[in-house]
Amino acid sequence: MVSEEEVLHIATLADIGIGTGELPPFTRDFNAILDYFAVLDRVPAGEGWKSGIANVLREDEVTPSLPREEVLALSEAEDGYIRAPRVM
Amino acid sequence: MARGETAGDPLNAFITLAEIPPRGPGRLSGITVAVKDNISTRGVETTCGSRILSGYVPPYDAHVVDLIRNEGALIPGKTNMDEFGMGSSTENSGFGPARNPRDPERVTGGSSGGSAAAVASGMARMALGSDTGGSIRCPAAFCGIVGLKPTYGRVSRYGLVAYANSLEQIGPMAANVSDCSLLMEVISRYDPRDSTMKDRPYLPRLNGDIKGMRIGIPAEFFGKGVDPAVTDRVRKAIGVLEGLGAVSVECAMPSMEYALAAYYVTCTSEASSNLARFDGVRYGPSPDIRKPWHEAFQEMRMQHFGPEVRRRILIGTFALSAGYYGKYYGKAQVARQHVREDYARLFRDVDLLAGPTMPTVAWKIGAKSDPLSMYLADILTVPANLAGVPAVSVPCGSVEGLPVGLQLTGRPFEDEQVMNAAFAYEQAVKA
Numbered sequence: 001m002v003s004e005e006e007v008l009h010i011a012t013l014a015d016i017g018i019g020t021g022e023l024p025p026f027t028r029d030f031n032a033i034l035d036y037f038a039v040l041d042r043v044p045a046g047e048g049w050k051s052g053i054a055n056v057l058r059e060d061e062v063t064p065s066l067p068r069e070e071v072l073a074l075s076e077a078e079d080g081y082i083r084a085p086r087v088m
Numbered sequence: 089m090a091r092g093e094t095a096g097d098p099l100n101a102f103i104t105l106a107e108i109p110p111r112g113p114g115r116l117s118g119i120t121v122a123v124k125d126n127i128s129t130r131g132v133e134t135t136c137g138s139r140i141l142s143g144y145v146p147p148y149d150a151h152v153v154d155l156i157r158n159e160g161a162l163i164p165g166k167t168n169m170d171e172f173g174m175g176s177s178t179e180n181s182g183f184g185p186a187r188n189p190r191d192p193e194r195v196t197g198g199s200s201g202g203s204a205a206a207v208a209s210g211m212a213r214m215a216l217g218s219d220t221g222g223s224i225r226c227p228a229a230f231c232g233i234v235g236l237k238p239t240y241g242r243v244s245r246y247g248l249v250a251y252a253n254s255l256e257q258i259g260p261m262a263a264n265v266s267d268c269s270l271l272m273e274v275i276s277r278y279d280p281r282d283s284t285m286k287d288r289p290y291l292p293r294l295n296g297d298i299k300g301m302r303i304g305i306p307a308e309f310f311g312k313g314v315d316p317a318v319t320d321r322v323r324k325a326i327g328v329l330e331g332l333g334a335v336s337v338e339c340a341m342p343s344m345e346y347a348l349a350a351y352y353v354t355c356t357s358e359a360s361s362n363l364a365r366f367d368g369v370r371y372g373p374s375p376d377i378r379k380p381w382h383e384a385f386q387e388m389r390m391q392h393f394g395p396e397v398r399r400r401i402l403i404g405t406f407a408l409s410a411g412y413y414g415k416y417y418g419k420a421q422v423a424r425q426h427v428r429e430d431y432a433r434l435f436r437d438v439d440l441l442a443g444p445t446m447p448t449v450a451w452k453i454g455a456k457s458d459p460l461s462m463y464l465a466d467i468l469t470v471p472a473n474l475a476g477v478p479a480v481s482v483p484c485g486s487v488e489g490l491p492v493g494l495q496l497t498g499r500p501f502e503d504e505q506v507m508n509a510a511f512a513y514e515q516a517v518k519a
Contacts, residue, residue: 007402014360014405015367015382016398017390026399032460033403037353039346040419048421049428051254053241056283070147074371084369085377085384 002031099187099196100168101205106132108163116274117160122212124203125166126173127258128247129153136249137169137181137199140392144371150247151279152216152258159274164212168202171394172363173220173251175199176465177456178227180396185453188231190490194450197230199223203261204231213262214271218248220256221351222445222469225481228261229445229493232483234268234510235261239500240476241286243272244279252358253284255351255473265482265511269294272503286501293504296512299333302438303509308344309443309468309495317487322444325484325494328516329442329509337438343426344471350423351470352463353407353416360404363397399459427474435499440509444468445481445493468495478503482510484517 004027011018018026068080075082097105103125110117123129126136128146130153135141149157157163170180178186178201186201188194189209196205200217204227207215217224219237228235236259243258250256260271269292276290305326310319330336368375368388375384390398407416434441447468456462472479477500481493494513498506 002406010402010406010409011398012382012386013409014401015364015385015389016393016401017386018398019390022395026395026402029399029459030402030406032458033352033463036460036463037349037416039349040353040416040423043346043350043419043423043426046422046425048418049424053284058280066147071370074144074147075369076374076377082370083374083377085375085379085381087381 099205101202102165103168103183104133105165110160111157114159120164120212121156121161122167122206122215124200124217126249137171139182140366140372151244152275170199171397173199174396188450197227201227207233215261217261218258220252221473222466224259225445225469228481230450232491234482236480239478241284243275244282244285246281250362252355265514269507294511296515298512301334303334303336304339304434304438304441306341308341314447318444321485321492341430343430346423347427347471348467350420353420356400356404357407360401424474431475441497445495449487449490478506480506480510
């Protein structure tokens with residue numbers, strides 16, 4: 001069983017807010033889903049998934065990019081910089 | 089441009105109505121192709137069904153959008169979907185549920201529900217969807233149209249807003265197999281911008297000849313939870329394939345026991361990483377920049393992400409966290425390999441697998457109130473995504489007036505064979 005405190009802790013790690021009223025139903029559904037995941041305990045031992053995909057590398061050549069003005073127009077830009085909340 | 093729920097869109101099939109013009113004459117000239125709203129369209133809002141991308145206008149086109157416009161398609165708008173593809177009914181849309189053309193009180197299926205409703209109601213002749221765990225095949229089945237989840241790596245994901253990269257593919261949806269096949273042909277052209285793509289373009293081969301084809305019938309696809317009326321329809325459809333000269337072979341797929349859990353652990357883990365980019369800094373609604381970083385993000389994300397998206401981010405973060413990684417993510421990847429090995433073993437003996445696409449017909453809007461019961465509806469579609477194999481849903485009659493889908497699954501890069509079998513079935517029942 002995962003407690004309400006643990007759900008709140010995970011939400012903080014994931015930067016997902018949870019309203020006070022939401023916590024009981026979120027915790028209840030979370031535990032129901034984890035109960036279902038218990039079927040994975042019955043998976044026979046074996047190796048992990050092999051995607052068969054290898055990294056694809058390319059030459060480090062400068063190619064045209066998106067227009068700067070169009071990209072900045074999507075954010076609250078100021079003097080050509082993107083504004084973000086303070087870190088410190 | 090206009091939001092859905094307008095006079096011209098009573099089914100709420102579209103989030104944005106917009107006439108995106110073709111760029112050149114080609115094989116799609118004069119054809120309307122609706123585009124799911126998680127596929128980027130330059131200059132036209134792309135929301136992924138989420139309030140967090142409300143107002144986001146991509147500065148570039150997805151590769152598939154380039155391809156269809158170059159071939160002459162007109163895009164009538166961006167279709168409704170479960171937020172970021174997280175749902176099986178299109179009820180989780182931030183812009184209201186889409187409605188099933190056969191019965192507007194019922195769901196379209198999801199997450200590409202708007203695309204399916206647009207095609208089934210005639211608002212568009214074809215549509216693009218995306219399929220992470222059944223999101224093309226489920227709404228195709230519920231709305232009575234054809235939908236293909238291509239082999240992983242056959243269609244470029246450049247410009248598709250990422251949810252679970254190792255599982256998802258863009259694919260075609262249409263009212264009949266020929267149209268679906270034509271759209272697949274157009275969108276499967278190689279694109280180096282998706283590094284998981286293979287240069288293996290789809291070359292249609294719709295001759296309807298399936299004589300001698302061996303079709304596996306996994307018992308697990310007709311197991312607990314599958315509506316007997318749906319089973320009956322699908323068994324009859326398999327009988328039609330036998331009548332055309334195919335040989336059916338009863339078989340078993342034991343990994344089905346844990347495939348759904350493996351899928352949900354994998355997709356939520358990938359989502360928890362992918363959706364971290366939605367912080368409102370570079371695009372989307374801005375966080376309150378006077379507040380500290382984490383506080384501002386949590387507030388903004390709580391306000392603009394719906395509950396299902398937050399739930400999946402939580403589950404994925406948990407499944408990847410120290411102390412639980414081995415129990416959940418690690419085990420899910422072992423289970424995923426068992427699913428792949430089951431398919432590989434079966435495809436040494438048979439050419440295709442057949443079964444129902446969905447365990448039931450479309451349910452009433454609001455009928456599934458807890459998340460787990462919604463997840464369980466995906467049991468028959470997720471295995472193909474875990475293994476990357478192609479699978480199509482083709483209409484095979486109805487139960488009490490509601491469409492049922494026959495799902496045909498094939499070997500990797502044999503999408504042509506899957507589509508040809510669907511074509512053979514469609515032509516046989518049409519005649």
